[in-house]
Amino acid sequence: MSTTAVPDVAVAPVDQGFWTRHRKIGAVLLALGLLATVLFGALATGQQARFTLSETEGGAALEINGTVGAILFGVVTLLAGGALLAGVPKRWFTLVLGVGLLTFVLSFLCWQVSAAPEGRNFMPLVNVVRGTFILALPLIFGALAGVLCERSGVVNVAIEGQLLMGAFSGALFGSISGSVWVGLVAAAVGGAFISLLLAVFAIRYLVDQVVMGIVLNLLAVGVTGFLYERLMQTNAERYNSAPRFSNWEIPLLSDIPLLGPALFRGNLFLYLGLLLVLVIHIALFRTRWGLRTRSVGEHPTAADTLGVNVLRLRYRNVIMAGVVAGIGGASYTLALYTFTKNMIGGKGFIALAALIFGRWSPTGALLAALFFGFADQLATYLGAIGSAIPSQFLAMLPYLATILAVAGLVGRVRAPAADGKPYIKG
Amino acid sequence: MEPGEIHALLGENGAGKSTLMNVLYGLYQPDEGEILVDGRALKLRGPSDAIAAGIGMVHQHFMLVPVFTVAENIMLGAEQVRGGIAGFLDRRRARREVAEVSERYNLRVDPDAIVEDLPVGIQQRVEIVKALTRDVDLLILDEPTAVLTPQETEELLTVMRSLKAAGKSIVFITHKLGEVKAIADRITVIRRGKTVGTASPEASRDELAALMVGRSVRLTVDKQPATPGKPILQVAGLVVDDDRQCRVVDGVDLTVRAGEVLGIAGVQGNGQTELIEAIMGLRPTLAGSVTLDGEQIHGWSTKKVLRAGVGYVPEDRSVDGLVKEFSVAENLVLDIYDRPPFGKGLALRPDAIARSARERIAQFDVRTSSAEAPVGTLSGGNQQKVIVARELSRPLKLFIAAQPTRGVDVGSIEFIHSRVIRERDVGTAVMVVSSELDEVIGLADRIAVMYRGRIIGIVGPDTPREEIGLLMAGITPDRAGTTPTGDTPAVAPEIPGNEDTE
Numbered sequence: 049m050s051t052t053a054v055p056d057v058a059v060a061p062v063d064q065g066f067w068t069r070h071r072k073i074g075a076v077l078l079a080l081g082l083l084a085t086v087l088f089g090a091l092a093t094g095q096q097a098r099f100t101l102s103e104t105e106g107g108a109a110l111e112i113n114g115t116v117g118a119i120l121f122g123v124v125t126l127l128a129g130g131a132l133l134a135g136v137p138k139r140w141f142t143l144v145l146g147v148g149l150l151t152f153v154l155s156f157l158c159w160q161v162s163a164a165p166e167g168r169n170f171m172p173l174v175n176v177v178r179g180t181f182i183l184a185l186p187l188i189f190g191a192l193a194g195v196l197c198e199r200s201g202v203v204n205v206a207i208e209g210q211l212l213m214g215a216f217s218g219a220l221f222g223s224i225s226g227s228v229w230v231g232l233v234a235a236a237v238g239g240a241f242i243s244l245l246l247a248v249f250a251i252r253y254l255v256d257q258v259v260m261g262i263v264l265n266l267l268a269v270g271v272t273g274f275l276y277e278r279l280m281q282t283n284a285e286r287y288n289s290a291p292r293f294s295n296w297e298i299p300l301l302s303d304i305p306l307l308g309p310a311l312f313r314g315n316l317f318l319y320l321g322l323l324l325v326l327v328i329h330i331a332l333f334r335t336r337w338g339l340r341t342r343s344v345g346e347h348p349t350a351a352d353t354l355g356v357n358v359l360r361l362r363y364r365n366v367i368m369a370g371v372v373a374g375i376g377g378a379s380y381t382l383a384l385y386t387f388t389k390n391m392i393g394g395k396g397f398i399a400l401a402a403l404i405f406g407r408w409s410p411t412g413a414l415l416a417a418l419f420f421g422f423a424d425q426l427a428t429y430l431g432a433i434g435s436a437i438p439s440q441f442l443a444m445l446p447y448l449a450t451i452l453a454v455a456g457l458v459g460r461v462r463a464p465a466a467d468g469k470p471y472i473k474g
Numbered sequence: 475m476e477p478g479e480i481h482a483l484l485g486e487n488g489a490g491k492s493t494l495m496n497v498l499y500g501l502y503q504p505d506e507g508e509i510l511v512d513g514r515a516l517k518l519r520g521p522s523d524a525i526a527a528g529i530g531m532v533h534q535h536f537m538l539v540p541v542f543t544v545a546e547n548i549m550l551g552a553e554q555v556r557g558g559i560a561g562f563l564d565r566r567r568a569r570r571e572v573a574e575v576s577e578r579y580n581l582r583v584d585p586d587a588i589v590e591d592l593p594v595g596i597q598q599r600v601e602i603v604k605a606l607t608r609d610v611d612l613l614i615l616d617e618p619t620a621v622l623t624p625q626e627t628e629e630l631l632t633v634m635r636s637l638k639a640a641g642k643s644i645v646f647i648t649h650k651l652g653e654v655k656a657i658a659d660r661i662t663v664i665r666r667g668k669t670v671g672t673a674s675p676e677a678s679r680d681e682l683a684a685l686m687v688g689r690s691v692r693l694t695v696d697k698q699p700a701t702p703g704k705p706i707l708q709v710a711g712l713v714v715d716d717d718r719q720c721r722v723v724d725g726v727d728l729t730v731r732a733g734e735v736l737g738i739a740g741v742q743g744n745g746q747t748e749l750i751e752a753i754m755g756l757r758p759t760l761a762g763s764v765t766l767d768g769e770q771i772h773g774w775s776t777k778k779v780l781r782a783g784v785g786y787v788p789e790d791r792s793v794d795g796l797v798k799e800f801s802v803a804e805n806l807v808l809d810i811y812d813r814p815p816f817g818k819g820l821a822l823r824p825d826a827i828a829r830s831a832r833e834r835i836a837q838f839d840v841r842t843s844s845a846e847a848p849v850g851t852l853s854g855g856n857q858q859k860v861i862v863a864r865e866l867s868r869p870l871k872l873f874i875a876a877q878p879t880r881g882v883d884v885g886s887i888e889f890i891h892s893r894v895i896r897e898r899d900v901g902t903a904v905m906v907v908s909s910e911l912d913e914v915i916g917l918a919d920r921i922a923v924m925y926r927g928r929i930i931g932i933v934g935p936d937t938p939r940e941e942i943g944l945l946m947a948g949i950t951p952d953r954a955g956t957t958p959t960g961d962t963p964a965v966a967p968e969i970p971g972n973e974d975t976e
Contacts, residue, residue, distance in 0.1 A: 336553040336561035343539050343550050350537035353501065354551025355522030465540070473501070 070141055074132025077148045081126030084155035089119035097161035098170035101306050105170050108305070114162020121155035124148070164433040176425055177310035181318060182384075184421025186211060186392070188321045189376020190399025191406060191413035192328055193239075196369035198408060199332065200362050201345040203468040205261025206246050208396025209268030210370050214239040214377025216272040219387035220279070222290030222378075231290050231382050232375065239374020240367050242268055247366040251359055254470040265396070273389045280387060293317070293383050317379035322414075324372065329410040341365060345464035348471040358471050398446065405449065408464060420446040480638055482658035482675075483647045484682060485665060494664070495614050495647060499531045500524040522551070530605030531614040536597050538604075540590035544583050545569050548604045575606050579636060594741070595626035602633065613637065614645045619653055623741050624911075624943030631657050651682050697895045700919040703732035706903035707753070707872050712762035712772075714745070714752040722748045724927035725762070730872065730903040735894065737918025737935070738907040741946050745927040746907045747789060750876050754786055755779045767871050780809055785865035787858075789876035789907070795861045798850030802842050803831035805849045806864050830867075838863035839889060855886030862890055866897060873897050876907040891917060911942060 092114035100109040112120075128148030136144055161171050190207040197204035204210075217238030222231025242264050249255040280288035293315045302312040311318070332338040340361055343351040348358045373396075381387050398420055405419075406412025427442035483494070496502045498509060500518035509516045511527055518524050524531075538547050549568040555561040572585040581599050589597060598618060605613055615634075619627045634644055634657055648654060654661055654675065661673040663685040671685050707730040714723035722745040730736045740746055751757040753764055755776040764772040771779055780786065788794035796805050807816045807827050815826040831845040840859045842852055849860055858878065865873065875894060879887040894917055898904045908914050914921055915935050922932045923945035931945045944950075 331560075334562050336555050336563060339546060339550060339553060339563060343542065346541055347537070347539045350539055350547075351550065353499070353521050353531070353533065353537045355520060355525060356551050357520075 070138075071133055071135070073145065074129050074134075076129070077145065077152075078126060078129030078133055080152050081122055081124075081129045081148070084122030084125050084152050085119055086122075088122055088155045088159040089115060091163065092118040092159040093162045095162045095169055097158045099157075099161075100170050100172050101174065103172050103174050103309070105167075105172075109170070112158060114158050117158030117162070118155045121151040121158060124151040125155065160430060160433070160435055160437075164435070168433045171429065173306055174310050176422075176429060177306065178314075179425040179428065180418060180421040181311065181314070182421075183424045184417040185317060185321050185379050186376050186395045187399045187402050187417035187420055188325065188414055189317075189372055189379065190396050191402040191417055192321075192324055192410060193369040193373035193376070194400055194403035195328060195332070195408060195410050195413060196341075196365050196372065197243075198403065198467050199345045199464055200341045200365040201348060201464060201466040201469065201471070202247070202250055202362055202366050203257040203261065204246070204366070204369060205258050205400065206242055206264040206268075206396075207373055207399050208392055208394065209261075209265040210239040210242045210373030211377040211396050211399075212265075212268045212272055212390070212392045213242045214374030215381045215391060216268075216275070216377070216387055217374070218378035219288055219290045219381035220275070222382055223287050226291060228291045228293050228382055232378055235378035235382070236371040236374045239372070239377060240370035243367050243370025243373075246370075247363050250470065251362050251366070254472070257468050257470075269390055272387075276387060276389050284386070288386050290381055290386070315379075315383045317375070317383055320375065321379070325410045325414045332410065342464070344471075345466055348466050348469075352471075352473065362471070401446070404463075407462075419449070423449075478638055478641045478643060479659045480634060480644045480646055480657055482654040482661045483645055484651070484654055484661055484663045484685075485649060495531065495616055495645065498524070498645075499529060499614065525552075525608050525610070528609065528611040529614065530608055530610030530612070532598065532601040532605060532616065532618060534617040534620060536601055538589045538597055538600060540588075542589060543585065544587050544589060544592075544600050545572055545585035547589055547600060548572055548585075548607055552608060571607055572603060575603050579603075579606060579633070579640065581606075581633060594621045594743075595623070595629065598622070598626075598630070599633075610642070612643045612645065614647070616647045617649075618646070619648065619650060620909075621742060623947040624940065625947045627653065654682065695891045695895060695916040697917075698899070700734040700898065702734040702919070703901060705729045706732050706767050707905065708763075708765040709749075709753065710763050710765075712749065712752060712764065713760040714748045714757055715760060716748055722927050723752065726924075726927070726929055728922060728929065730905050732871075732903050733898055733901045734919045735898050735904040735906055735917050737914035737921045738905065738924055739911055739914045739921050739942060739946060740909070740924035742909045744924045746924050747876070749924070750786075750789075750874055750905075750907060753779075753874065754784070780868075783869060783871035785868065785870045785873040785902075787861050787865055787875040787878050789880070791854075791857055791861055792850075796849050796857060799848055801846045802835065802840065802849050802852070802860055803827050803845040805860055806831050806834050806867075809864060810868070834863045834867065838893075853883070855882040858882050858890060859886060862893055866893060870897070870902045872903045872905070874905045874907075877909065878906065879908075879910070879913060911939060911946075915939070915942075 095114050096111045097114045097117055098105070098109045098111050100107055102108070125148045128144050128151070131144055132141070132148070157171065161169055163169075190211055193207050193210060194204050214235040218231045218235030221234030222228060225231070245267075246257075246260055246264055249260045250257045276288075295313050295315050296319075298312040302308045304312070332341065340351065340356050344356065344358050344361050351361075352358050377392065380391060385391065399417070402413050402416035402420060405416035406414070423442060423445045427439040430437060430442060431439040493502065497504050498518075500521045500523050509518065511529075516523075516527055518527070521531075539550070542550070545565060545568045548571075549563070549565075553561070554564040554567045554571075556564050569585045572583065575581070576583050579602075581603055583596065583600055583603055589600065592600070598621075602613070618630060622630060631653070634646070637644060646654070646658060656675075658675050661675060661677070661682070662669055663671045663673065663682065665685075673682060673685065707728070709726055709728040712723055712726045713721065716722045724745070726745075726749055728736070738746055738749075748757055752759045752772070755771070755774050755778070759772050762772070763770060766779075766782055766784065769782070771782060774782075792798060797808065800808075804811075804827070807830070811817050811822060811827075816823055816830070828845055834840070835842060835845060838859050840852070840863065841856050849857055852860070862875075862878070873894070878890050878894065882890065891913075894904060894906065898919075906914065906917050908917075918935050920932055921935060921937070921942065922929045923942060924930070925946065925948045930948065930950055933942065933945070
């Protein structure tokens with residue numbers, strides 16, 4: 049059963065000599081471990097590095113001497129790298145790599161936290177986890193929109209525009225009606241509107257899908273920017289003061305230490321986003337709709353000869369993608385901020401990167417989005433504790449990772465075969 | 475069509491066989507006319523109507539999703555689902571259904587195998603099982619043998635017989651006369667979109683061929699025995715990977731002498747394409763050497779290889795051979811546009827190009843409205859003649875033709891073949907790669923059979939077809955005795971008798 053997005057193709061294995069991909073990654077990890085042990089170990093101070101399980105300095109905390117921690121975690125990274133280099137069984141690869149990367153981050157944090165000035169040398173884990181999810185949320189919605197589109201063979205570069213239109217119409221109609229639910233529906237319709245344009249031009253008129261996506265992004269920026277200046281700026285009271293979804297505490301679950309306060313005291317969008325990942329993942333790989341969607345994305349002619357209506361399915365998926373992205377846009381304006389011009393600020397493109405990094409699978413996209421969100425959150429945190437590392441450098445990290453992923457260095461990245469190719473009958 | 479009948483539809487490439495069947499399968503809409511099933515007129519709005527009417531089709535290019543499993547491919551479009559509106563796939567039931575059908579018709583397939591890992595013959599079997607699970611009464615097989623080895627073809631014919639015994643009707647589209655005579659109950663010949671006659675399988679090959687092309691044609695190539703000279707092309711230990719980094723040419727050694735035709739036979743996808751591309755400098759070589767007339771040419775750019783006296787007819791003319799939007803005249807100088815008399819400095823000389831184009835068009839019998847017509851508007855055969863004209867207009871040491879007559883009408887085939895032989899006779903080394911065994915046998919002075927990236931045998935053109943067929947399937951004569959080829963009983967026993975021809 050193909051539960052993975054990219055089944056490992058059993059082509060005749062090529063004899064690559066000693067330097068297999070796993071060994072190359074092992075070597076890189078080994079170098080990182082060396083860096084962590086030597087550099088982070090030397091730079092860390094003997095102060096305690098505190099990781100508190102709350103939002104403040106007090107309360108239960110995990111503590112470790114900075115130098116000891118940096119070196120200890122660095123050595124684990126080193127060992128993981130060495131293990132990969134020596135060669136581990138294939139099924140352990142991901143686990144060992146995960147451990148190696150995690151300990152590298154921990155080593156880094158031990159250095160940073162212990163080197164922070166007195167009174168700020170602690171890291172509130174609840175804040176970090178929650179921040180990670182909040183920052184990842186638009187990426188999750190955006191990447192899911194990408195999954196729905198691209199699995200059926202339509203490239204969705206317009207995620208940015210769908211998010212923006214969703215945020216805008218959510219704010220506008222939420223404000224006018226005074227109801228969050230009306231805002232939510234309007235946001236979905238706004239996203240679907242951009243999607244409909246994409247669908248009509250890409251599927252009906254065979255316009256290049258990437259070009260069309262970019263044009264739609266510009267259109268969304270233009271339209272929302274214009275209306276923002278004409279309506280919202282002149283009468284913010286009326287047009288840009290949407291009500292917001294409050295945080296809902298989930299009984300029992302919200303009492304779990306660390307995860308409870310971070311994850312189960314969130315708003316509708318957080319729950320909806322996580323639920324959608326699960327639902328779309330199951331639907332894609334276990335249902336008739338999913339089978340047909342994937343077949344249309346891989347080999348539309350084959351699907352057509354079996355009586356699957358390729359064009360109708362693509363229309364439906366692209367519009368569904370718009371609905372999802374529109375709701376993602378509303379997670380800004382109906383929960384966090386008032387609408388401002390171009391407020392998505394490129395998140396749609398990072399969502400696209402998360403989609404590719406996550407190999408066109410909903411759960412993969414979730415993990416990628418969380419990784420990007422974490423890097424973002426870390427940059428903010430390090431700025432706050434006055435780290436010596438420029439925060440721009442950290443903010444760069446997600447993009448660097450994406451380039452490596454797209455270049456195929458992190459496993460085989462294979463898009464749906466018919467992605468971006470219009471289907472012409474006959 | 476009668477129940478339990480195998481009806482062959484015979485016609486040249488482009489005669490309209492596939493189009494007719496696509497209409498019958500609901501993929502294309504007829505402009506006029508009607509289709510009768512059991513006496514009732516049928517209106518097909520799409521393939522699902524055709525399936526409902528009991529019509530199934532195995533397409534020439536398989537309609538299988540490569541990354542899906544066999545079971546997923548078979549259930550697609552007719553999924554068994556549970557859970558109401560959610561529509562969860564019932565994989566267990568799909569698997570059972572596949573097992574049942576394969577059991578009943580003796581078509582073994584593994585429902586959990588990923589399709590792209592399967593050999594072509596098995597993929598075709600999956601296609602047939604797919605149609606059978608949909609309870610069809612009429613099965614259309616569109617050029618089913620084009621991609622099969624002779625042994626796989628034999629198996630397919632066996633399968634067709636057993637389907638016929640089970641009461642299924644089969645339309646068998648082909649342009650191969652031998653298969654038609656072997657299996658068909660009735661034959662309809664189509665030419666240029668019209669039925670030109672029906673025949674019984676007792677009709678002779680020549681009669682059928684004459685019906686097919688409208689006049690009598692020579693199926694063999696006239697030629698004198700070759701007089702090979704010194705070696706021109708020498709390939710030693712060549713190793714090449716394909717685009718997916720799979721080893722597809724794995725240590726090939728070859729020599730082509732001046733004045734001989736070396737034919738390369740093999741089922742498509744056994745490394746022929748990559749071998750030629752590597753020689754032409756279109757694909758990097760990983761090991762080995764390529765020598766042209768004593769000079770090492772591997773690692774050279776394609777342009778340099780061409781200029782060194784190599785003519786090349788690529789296997790896919792519309793992708794690699796021609797620029798479709800360019801005129802015939804422009805396509806005729808694609809390789810030498812920057813050389814006098816066609817180019818000078820930065821400028822082209824249109825009058826020189828046009829003059830040479832007119833000569834070439836006359837010389838090579840290219841049927842075109844004018845030299846300025848876009849080459850894409852020409853028929854396949856005439857497009858191919860443009861390429862051949864271009865490549866044979868330079869002084870050559872080596873001429874490489876890959877699938878020189880694929881998708882080309884019979885008249886053009888004759889012409890191109892005679893040109894290839896003429897080139898041999900002036901002392902050029904010629905290499906012909908073709909998946910049509912008849913073509914290789916007709917043209918070649920020596921035949922190299924390629925299988926899984928290696929040359930597994932070099933034989934003379936008078937070697938029996940069956941033996942070459944076995945080589946194409948990877949069975950060498952000395953191994954054949956020990957290899958139980960139980961699934962090809964019609965051919966295997968002949969091997970010992972064939973050995974004396976070696």
